[in-house]
Amino acid sequence: MLPLLLCLSAQAHESEPGLKPYVVPPTEAAQLRKRLRWAGIAGMASAGLWYFAAGDSLGAGDPATLLAGAGLVATTGALIGGSYAVLDPREPAMGWEASGPPLRLTLSPGGSTTIGENVPYGGSLELAPRFILGPELQLIAQGTLRGDFGDRVDVDPRPQSDFAPALSRWGWGADVNPELRWYREGMDFRLRPTLLTRYTATTFADGSTRQLERQAWMPLTLGVRFYVSGRQRFGLYLGPRWDSLRWSDGGQWQEREVDFGPIYGQAFYSINRPHMRLPGGLVGASRLRISYEHSNFDGQAFDFGAVVGFFGPVTAQYDMQLRRPGWDNGVQVGLGVSGTKGGQVNLSIGWNTQPFGAVH
Amino acid sequence: MTLLLLALMSCERPECARPAYHRAECRVQAENVLARVQTSEGVEIRFQEAKATSAESWSTTGLLRNQQDAPVFARVATLGDFRLSVETEEATTLRLTLDNVDPRIPALEGELESSGLRRELELELEPGVNWIVGELPEAVCSGSFRLAAAGDIQTNPLQFRQIIDALHTEASDSEAEGEPLLGLVLLGDISEFSQPEELTQVLDILASSPVPVAVIPGNHDVYASLDAVFNRMVGPGNLSFDVCSARVVLFDTGSGSLAPSIEGRLPELLKSEQPHLLAGMHHPPMPGNTSGGWSDELSAATLLAEFSQAGGELLLAAHVHERLEMLDGPVPQVVVGTLGADQVEVDPDYGYLRVSVREQVSWCFVPVSAAGSPGASRPPPVDCVERSAR
Numbered sequence: 120m121l122p123l124l125l126c127l128s129a130q131a132h133e134s135e136p137g138l139k140p141y142v143v144p145p146t147e148a149a150q151l152r153k154r155l156r157w158a159g160i161a162g163m164a165s166a167g168l169w170y171f172a173a174g175d176s177l178g179a180g181d182p183a184t185l186l187a188g189a190g191l192v193a194t195t196g197a198l199i200g201g202s203y204a205v206l207d208p209r210e211p212a213m214g215w216e217a218s219g220p221p222l223r224l225t226l227s228p229g230g231s232t233t234i235g236e237n238v239p240y241g242g243s244l245e246l247a248p249r250f251i252l253g254p255e256l257q258l259i260a261q262g263t264l265r266g267d268f269g270d271r272v273d274v275d276p277r278p279q280s281d282f283a284p285a286l287s288r289w290g291w292g293a294d295v296n297p298e299l300r301w302y303r304e305g306m307d308f309r310l311r312p313t314l315l316t317r318y319t320a321t322t323f324a325d326g327s328t329r330q331l332e333r334q335a336w337m338p339l340t341l342g343v344r345f346y347v348s349g350r351q352r353f354g355l356y357l358g359p360r361w362d363s364l365r366w367s368d369g370g371q372w373q374e375r376e377v378d379f380g381p382i383y384g385q386a387f388y389s390i391n392r393p394h395m396r397l398p399g400g401l402v403g404a405s406r407l408r409i410s411y412e413h414s415n416f417d418g419q420a421f422d423f424g425a426v427v428g429f430f431g432p433v434t435a436q437y438d439m440q441l442r443r444p445g446w447d448n449g450v451q452v453g454l455g456v457s458g459t460k461g462g463q464v465n466l467s468i469g470w471n472t473q474p475f476g477a478v479h
Numbered sequence: 480m481t482l483l484l485l486a487l488m489s490c491e492r493p494e495c496a497r498p499a500y501h502r503a504e505c506r507v508q509a510e511n512v513l514a515r516v517q518t519s520e521g522v523e524i525r526f527q528e529a530k531a532t533s534a535e536s537w538s539t540t541g542l543l544r545n546q547q548d549a550p551v552f553a554r555v556a557t558l559g560d561f562r563l564s565v566e567t568e569e570a571t572t573l574r575l576t577l578d579n580v581d582p583r584i585p586a587l588e589g590e591l592e593s594s595g596l597r598r599e600l601e602l603e604l605e606p607g608v609n610w611i612v613g614e615l616p617e618a619v620c621s622g623s624f625r626l627a628a629a630g631d632i633q634t635n636p637l638q639f640r641q642i643i644d645a646l647h648t649e650a651s652d653s654e655a656e657g658e659p660l661l662g663l664v665l666l667g668d669i670s671e672f673s674q675p676e677e678l679t680q681v682l683d684i685l686a687s688s689p690v691p692v693a694v695i696p697g698n699h700d701v702y703a704s705l706d707a708v709f710n711r712m713v714g715p716g717n718l719s720f721d722v723c724s725a726r727v728v729l730f731d732t733g734s735g736s737l738a739p740s741i742e743g744r745l746p747e748l749l750k751s752e753q754p755h756l757l758a759g760m761h762h763p764p765m766p767g768n769t770s771g772g773w774s775d776e777l778s779a780a781t782l783l784a785e786f787s788q789a790g791g792e793l794l795l796a797a798h799v800h801e802r803l804e805m806l807d808g809p810v811p812q813v814v815v816g817t818l819g820a821d822q823v824e825v826d827p828d829y830g831y832l833r834v835s836v837r838e839q840v841s842w843c844f845v846p847v848s849a850a851g852s853p854g855a856s857r858p859p860p861v862d863c864v865e866r867s868a869r
Contacts, residue, residue: 172823184770233494273739276494276508279536286743290777319777324743329788333780364809366784373784376809382768418775420735425673427698428735428762428774428798 148348149204155347155388156197162190181382181413184429188411189355189386191433195409196388200351203390216350216391217406217440219259220451220469221248227465229269235282239269239289245469251476255302266291275324285324292317298342309342311356313383315416329366332375335416336361337383350391357384360414384413397441405439419459433458440471448472500707503738506696506731509707510715516543518551522573522604523566529557529720534564534608539715550574550599554713555613557720558626558662558691558727560584563611567604575600575611579691581661584613596691615661620723623658623837625649627690627845628815629830630666630761630797632681633699635819638829638849640684642818645847649833650689658835661722662690666797667697667733667761668820669713678712693718693729697761697798701733709733717741719748725836726751730760730782735774742781749789755836756791758782763796765808771799783809792840792866801828802844802857804864811866813842826852830859841865 166187169179227241243265250258267290275285296313315335322328340358347353362380365373387410397403411421412431419432434457442449453467495505515525515537525537540561542554553575555561561580565573577587577598586593588611589602602609627646632639646663653660670677678700685692696709696716709716716731717738728748730737741748749756764779766772773779786794787809797816805812815832822828830846841863848854 179770181768181770232491234491236494273504273743274494275740275743276504277511277740278508279511282493284743285740317777319781321742321781323746324740325746327746329781329784331777331780331784333777364780364783366788368788373787378765378805378808379767381766381770381772415772415774415776418736418777420774422735422774425671425699425702427702427733428766428772429770 148200148351151347152197152200152204152351155193155200155353159190159193159195159197162186162193164190166190181384185357185382185384185386185413188384188413188430188433192386192388192409192411193353196347196351196353196390199388199407199409200347200390203392207392215440215442215449215471216404217438217451218471219247219261220440220471222246223451223453223467223469225453225455225465225467227463233274235272235274235284237270237272239267239271241265241267249474251474257300257302257474259298259300261294261296261298263294263296264291265293283324287322288319290317290319296340306343306345309344309354309356311337311340311342311358313337313340313358317416327368329368330372331364331366332372333416334363335380335383335414336363340383342385347388350393351389353386353388355384355386357382359383382413386411400443401441402444403439403441405437408436408438410434410436419457419463421459432463438467438469442471498707499704500710501702501704501734503731503734503736504740506701506707506710506716506733507738507740509710510539510717510731511537513542513544513707513710514539514715516545516551518545518573520571521568522571523564524551524553524573524575525564525566526553526556527562527564529560529562529614531562531564534566537564539718540720542710542714544711550576552576552578554578555580555691556693556714556718557722558664558693559615559620559720559722561613565602565604565609565611566607567609568606570606571604573600573602573604575602577611577613579685580613581615581691582689583615583619583659585616587611587613595686596688597686615723619659619661623835624723625653625658625660626662626664626722626725626727626757626834626836627660628664628666628759628795628832628834629818630697631668631800631816631820632818633668633671633820635821636677636680636684638819638847639681640687641850642829642831642847643684643688645845646831647689649845658837660690663688663692663831664727664729664759664795665692665694665818666759666795666815667695668699668797668816669694669697670700673700673703673708675708675712678708682712693720693727693759695729695759695761696731696733698733698735701731717748719751721751721753723836724753725755725757726753728756728758730758732760732762732773735762736778737782742778745782745785746789749785749791751789755840756786756789757793757795757834757836757840758786758791759795761796762798763803763805763812763814764794765805765812766799767803767805769799769803769814786810793834793842795832795834802832806864811864815844817844826854828857833863835863839865 169183223245229238229240245263247261273286298311342356344354360380360383365375389408392405421430436455438453440451449471451469457463526541592599719728794812800816803814843863
């Protein structure tokens with residue numbers, strides 16, 4: 120799969136914030152898309168063979184599952200890119216585009232249709248200012264604070280329990296994941312050391328309580344992103360993960376246990392839609408991003424049939440940045456859907472601006 | 480029309496009023512519904528905790544069902560002692576078939592016949608609450624004892640049959656060594672497609688077991704949405720019981736996590752006066768790099784914290800079709816997915832884990848090679864790993 124992906128870089132280009140925009144001839148983009156599709160199919164087929172023919176069943180483990188997830192994203196991306204090419208063949212230069220905003224607020228709607236239960240709304244505040252360190256080097260100082268706006272309550276469904284509350288839980292957490300990007304011809308390389316922390320306060324059915332602190336350390340997460348065309352990208356992240364767990368019943372915290380965890384990985388494909396004129400003199404630029412993340416740290420696994428616990432979340436995110444012509448700033452709104460067992464939806468609003476150090 | 484549909488979708492209803500048995504929470508409801516039964520004569524039979532004194536509630540320690548033209552069927556889900564309450568308003572006679580009963584338990588009241596793990600009873604019931612009580616003789620629990628454990632049969636029940644045959648040798652050897660084998664803990668994935676025929680085949684094999692078998696489901700046993708097939712045919716997936724000096728707590732993790740209500744009851748389920756505490760589940764809460772972990776890592780972390788806090792000594796799991804020991808986490812975890820499921824290898828590593836409960840808990844893997852196999856590709860550990868009791 121990797122040699123095929125490396126082929127993608129042959130005629131790649133960029134139009135990131137702080138970098139020069141550019142145009143790719145549609146014929147070249149079609150060729151690159153074809154390579155992405157075959158790379159995806161090869162990835163999924165290799166994972167299948169590894170699992171069922173050449174490996175030791177589940178002994179194939181994280182690498183095979185990651186390969187399957189990345190292959191799925193690559194194949195889906197190539198299909199989406201192909202559909203776009205037919206339905207909307209414009210491939211214009213873009214001076215700015217929908218991208219990760221330096222400031223973003225996200226809301227995950229809650230609510231439950233089960234009597235006595237509550238799923239709280241969740242929210243997050245994400246800071247990701249971008250710093251230009253050189254013509255090919257950028258730093259995105261990413262950090263996120265997230266939490267529930269209330270308790271999650273689950274009832275006991277046993278007939279002999281009168282459906283009394285069995286579990287009440289509230290959680291918050293923080294992500295620290297600064298990313299260094301090195302832009303090269305047709306691709307960029309990334310280093311994203313990551314620390315995820317989650318605190319959870321649980322009240323059990325008998326009234327006892329427990330505080331949990333979970334952390335996932337991923338100091339060596341490396342990424343690479345290939346340009347399929349001026350507006351299509353495919354990327355991968357990979358790195359080892361260490362987990363730590365400690366708990367308390369309100370008093371002393373237990374000593375932290377640190378163990379080698381599952382391999383962390385992520386694959387994503389994104390496609391930007393050309394600018395469009397909107398009412399009120401606004402110009403909009405949108406982006407569809409699909410991703411697979413090999414991590415069940417936040418419990419959003421993509422389970423189907425007997426395939427349970429193997430895959431992390433598969434997510435589709437649609438963002439649109441709105442600007443007035445000539446403005447350096449824009450507002451970005453987004454809708455995300457995770458194809459998980461819960462079908463998580465989130466809404467976001469962000470503020471985009473020029474990177475620090477950009478030439479105006 | 481759209482508004483009407485939206486309104487209907489947002490209507491509040493009780494948990495599992497719309498059954499979806501691929502959800503762990505609905506299986507909790509099913510296993511509790513199926514742990515009691517009422518006969519056409521109005522006799523109410525309920526599985527109880529082994530030390531229960533009141534029949535007001537009931538417990539998921541077994542499976543009950545009425546059968547056409549046959550006695551009421553009761554499958555004990557636990558190992559060792561068990562108890563049922565039988566409540567009637569009028570004096571009457573009840574015929575009952577009890578399955579998965581330890582052969583060492585002395586004859587029960589009203590027992591007509593005993594064969595292997597099965598007892599046929601005909602009870603003369605007095606008005607009020609009557610009890611059926613099965614207790615291991617004190618001599619059985621006077622010293623150390625053994626349990627066998629493993630999971631993952633899936634597409635190879637014939638290999639599982641060989642392992643059950645091997646348990647006969649284990650049972651007689653252990654008896655001779657003064658450390659009786661008290662049961663097998665079957666850690667899920669007893670079928671490939673959650674089909675009733677597959678479960679029937681495994682239950683038929685279990686009928687030849689020398690010791691009772693506590694069975695919990697895996698992801699392959701519980702993905703049928705409209706039929707709680709595992710709970711209906713085999714029994715509960717979440718249960719806690721005492722066997723001699725050990726508390727054994729088994730969890731249904733077939734959906735990749737605990738049901739939230741089971742998570743909420745963890746302190747209650749893990750609480751015990753016994754000196755030893757063991758837990759079994761299908762998905763390993765510490766998966767390493769197997770990609771075989773829980774769908775919700777918070778649920779796994781909560782279990783690890785509560786089990787460790789309660790003094791748990793050993794976590795048993797399967798799901799990964801090999802044997803792995805992970806001893807560096809909050810509690811020791813042993814994975815034994817070795818009952819017959821495909822391991823791809825020419826020389827698969829089939830067998831079961833022997834858990835010895837003495838003053839300390841220790842374990843060894845006992846290989847049971849496939850027919851015609853030159854032997855397990857990885858030799859079993861020469862010595863058991865000794866773990867300290869609480």
